[in-house]
Amino acid sequence: MNENKNISSQTATSPSERAGQRLCILGAGESGVGAAYLAQQQGYDVFVSDFGAIADKYKEQLQQWNICFEESGHTEAEILSAVEVVKSPGIPEKAPIIKKLREAGIPVISEIEFAGRYTDAKMICITGSNGKTTTTSLTYHILKNAGLNVGLAGNIGKSFAYQVATEKFDWYVLEISSFMLDDMYRFKADVAVLLNITPDHLDRYEYKLENYAASKYRITQNQTEADYFIYCADDAETIKVLDGKEIAAQQLPFSIEKQLVPGAYLDADNLIINVNKQHFQMSINELALQGKHNIYNSMASGIVAKVLELRNDTMRESMGNFRNIEHRLESVGKISGISFINDSKATNVNSTWYALESMTTDVVLILGGVDKGNDYSMLRDLVKQKVKAIVCLGKDNKRIHDAFEDEVEVIVNTNSAQEATQVAYHLASKGDTVLLSPACASFDLFKNYEDRGNQFKAAVREL
Template sequence: MKLVVLGAGESGVGAAILGKKQNYEVFVSDKGTIAEKYKNVLLQNNIEWEEKQHTEPKIFNADVVVKSPGIPDNVPIVKELIEKGISVISEIEFASRYTNATLIGITGSNGKTTVTNWTQFALKNAGFNSIMAGNIGDSFAKQVASQQAPIYVLELSSFQLDGIVDFKPHIAVITNITEDHLDRYDYKFENYIASKFRITKNQTKDDFLIYDADNKNISNWLANHSIEAKKLPMSFSKLEGDGTYIENENLIITINNTSFNMPTTKIALKGEHNTKNAMAASTVAQLLRIRKQTIRESLESFQGVEHRLENVLKINQVQYINDSKATNINATYYALDSMTSETIWIVGGVDKGNVYEELLPLVNEKVKAIICLGVDNEKIIKAFKNCVEHIVETQSMKDAVNEAYKIAEKGNTVLLSPACASFDLFENYEDRGRQFKESVRNL
């Protein structure tokens, strides 16, 4: 059997390693340059690869093709593969074929990284042998190839879900759905929503879908489509039947006549969005029958995720916060909403169809200066020029942080919350966040 892997990033190389282990004849092809660390892994595993080109005869000779999530479905080589009847799947789909583990799949426009980490934290506290993978850390395929576990907690992006056929999580979570990545979905929001709901498409009545019932996009979709999985809604309003809700500052979970509750004031991470994240993680924990005391302790002591509203340093009584993971408007909305002092906001990058006007009320209320950090900042300037006195354009993180330092006064906050992807000036959002932290430490 011949396996061709398109794209040699984390997921592509993971799929190649797993393919080799499963006795496929593996060929890896990347149109760009392959990073040194991944080249070394391919060489060590004796896997054939090419970069800066796609050798079509070798690719069209495949029995199955694993496509990296970063490659859109409409690129010519992918279209041609599909026309030739060659199966093109995601690495998530490929990996799931070689494990019988219980799968917990977590998707959503925002919060999925926090929920994935928080769920894994609760499982570890309960002594479960579980591995976290997917859109976070090591790829699912690499983990399946190297260390099998009885449970995988998977963060899943819409791009990863687009390439599934039979992938079926026992527990699926949709944290929320807001407009994001519309450039990949023909600028049709309904295509993006449908992509997220692929997480439940193969679930049966023995599986569970945990979802935010307060999110109109989710509840509208569910009102118009039937699913097999048992639904477990989450809401800030009281629910009848099974689900998770908040009442009188108490988090209450009811599943099959067993209930769990704890005061929301004890939840470690603050803000309404984090209350929802806590609700999702604790509902998964309750489904897995983790002891109530362990769930409570896990909600009370979780420290959060790097690059998500991460306090970096306080310098001259100015707090610097790294929210580099905010790659869309909704994530930045949460960030600005949680600010309690005048804020210097660092924003910008590759725009995925953002409507910045949605942030106007918060910018009016909280922001005293905007520092643009992107190759093209025209839309940001146009949206906010009438409500903020200082708007500065910068082309590097060092310059952005230095400008913020000049403007900031005692008691202010400097917030990096870009609302955009990072690929114009940085490798990824982690690189952007680390450069921010380094620049702050060098002040």
């Protein structure tokens, strides 16, 4: 996507050579503050700049480390004096400060690119429009249980850069978003996993799916014949791009529709993995993660485990006892025979499709928020089959009403998590499921999807 023509000149060699060189960090969230700490450790003159307010916990860390920072605006002279800039993935290319940096020819890179320079650990990198947090967490769970010295980072957990500065892991399992990949140049994944490509964040990609898909495929750049590329053979967009692309790494596909060797596939109710003469078999009924989408996630994680030649017993145990992450199809409990599930992390239509697909009861669906140009048509069949009522949780719900008024008899508007939960509870009957799976971002009524999920869980406890 982005051209960083000066990138090679900025790969610093030793702390003494870096002494006094200005490195600027844009954005003081988890990744930015971690990158600042690593940069300081590496001898740079570090300056952190955030256009918004910096959270107290990050401000305290920067003060504790004596790192210069500013908030609620950018001092351009300070930033444009940098030899290199590490950018938060949330800052778009159209931001004025990024345009000025590009014009000045100052390299702009991601935290992943920066931190990767200072570790010899092997990298397992997982991306995709949906399922990447679950797959990353499951892969980490399997590797850790197998006794590997492994870290978990990227879009999840503690900052990768901070861990590089403070830990000594042999392996990292990294959840990587398209925004991180856009500013990744020399970094290499030893094992790259691409789960799927569906429309998401298209406002950052000129509303062109092919631009977004190209961004996802940056996960394969710099790979060699000694590396691995794991992908879903059933995903149309993934295959469309792959057909016209040369990948140096060894390719390991997975599918629930056809048999693939090498790779992973289903044989009746058995998940089969065959990689490099390594064979694994497990009943899908024994997997901790249920639902069609989670068979894909388990296949991807299982292939990684077999590439690393982990023992089948360890894999079987880990894939059977894994507990999913918070806010992703998280069981909140049962009240009056009604199940409550928190899927607040479902911020796009595809994630909500996967959630509905895994439901085995009638559903009261809590939907809505900041609509990123959603196409709700793909949900219609599942809504018609499984959803008895929709509770809208957002400031503007017109598009949800327009999309589903012919499929569902009851669509109700609410303005808070507490109100939405109470309304959903009264609309549900014993044996039903109340599912918070919004298909939208959360920023109209909440700080983020975690805040939305936590408020929902608190409201359930109050019923």
